Amino acid sequence: MNRIEYSAEIAELLGLVRRRPSAGWPWLPGDAVPAGLPVKQSWGWLFAPDGRVLTLVNPRDGVVSLPGGSLEPEDAGDPGAALAREADEEAQALIGRxxxxxxxxxxxxxxxxxxxxxxxxxxxxxxxxxxxxxxxASGRHYRRLLVAPGLAVELLGWGAPGLRQARAAVAAAVRHLGVPAAADETIEELPRAGCTLWPAG
Incomplete structure (x- = not known):
């Protein structure tokens, strides 16, 4: 088993992490949202080419999250549009389909x-x-970390249901994006100046 690698600065940041208690919402993988049940939020597992995902850490309170949030009128009821907007607002991220x-x-x-x-x-x-x-929307200045999906579940504090969700995300990313099923386990903070992760074209 490979040792997880990260810098002293990231070690200090991870020492601040505060995991939220699980809300216990049932996870329904692959099921369409039933007619009449409103979609109020959309959150994303956003993958780098090496299989790691973007997690956001609020250094003021240590709360870790995936990019995403509530649907707004400009999203016209589209969870994909809401995710793209929230990813830009929270993480200054440009995402694919x-x-x-x-x-x-x-x-x-x-x-x-x-x-x-x-x-x-x-x-x-x-x-x-x-x-x-x-x-x-919140004034929060998130730190942007790339981590393996399993570690993201640990940082989020989502337990076994979160792990099932991460596995569904990895399966979709392997199938549609061509990422490896076993992600790089290095923890990396993305540069404040920004960067490109997927080559153009």
Whole structure:
């Protein structure tokens, strides 16, 4: 088993990580969202060519997240459009075509005023990131880490359901994007100035 490699600065950042307790929403892989169940959020597993995914760390409170968030009127009900917009706002990321993975059923409706809703999960290529800047919606200035999908689950604190979700994301990325099934396990912070991950063309 290879040792996970990362810098002293990343080690310090990982020491701040605070995992959120699992909400217990059922994960429904591959199922279409039923008619009448509103989609309120869309989050993405965004893959680099080596199979690692983008995770965001808020250095002020240590909370780790995947890029994504709530659908807004300009998204016209399209979870893929919402993911692309949120990835740009939160991580200054340009993504490729999103592939639908499934959804989490939020029976409590904490994202929908107390009414049940769906939280969609998608996979896409992380094509490039721009110069780091604060999220215009929250003012949060996220640190952008590339990590293996299994480690992302650990940092997110999602447990076994999260691991099942990560496996669905990896399977889709292998099939549609050609990434390796076993990701590079190096933890890397993307440069503040931005970079291109997938070659043009």
């Amino acid at each position: 999103p592939y639908y993975l499934g959804y989490l059923y939020d029976r409590v409706g904490s994202a929908n005023g107390g009414h049940e809703c769906a939280r969609v999960r998608m996979a896409a290529a992380l094509q490039q990131v721009g110069e780091s800047r604060p999220d215009p």
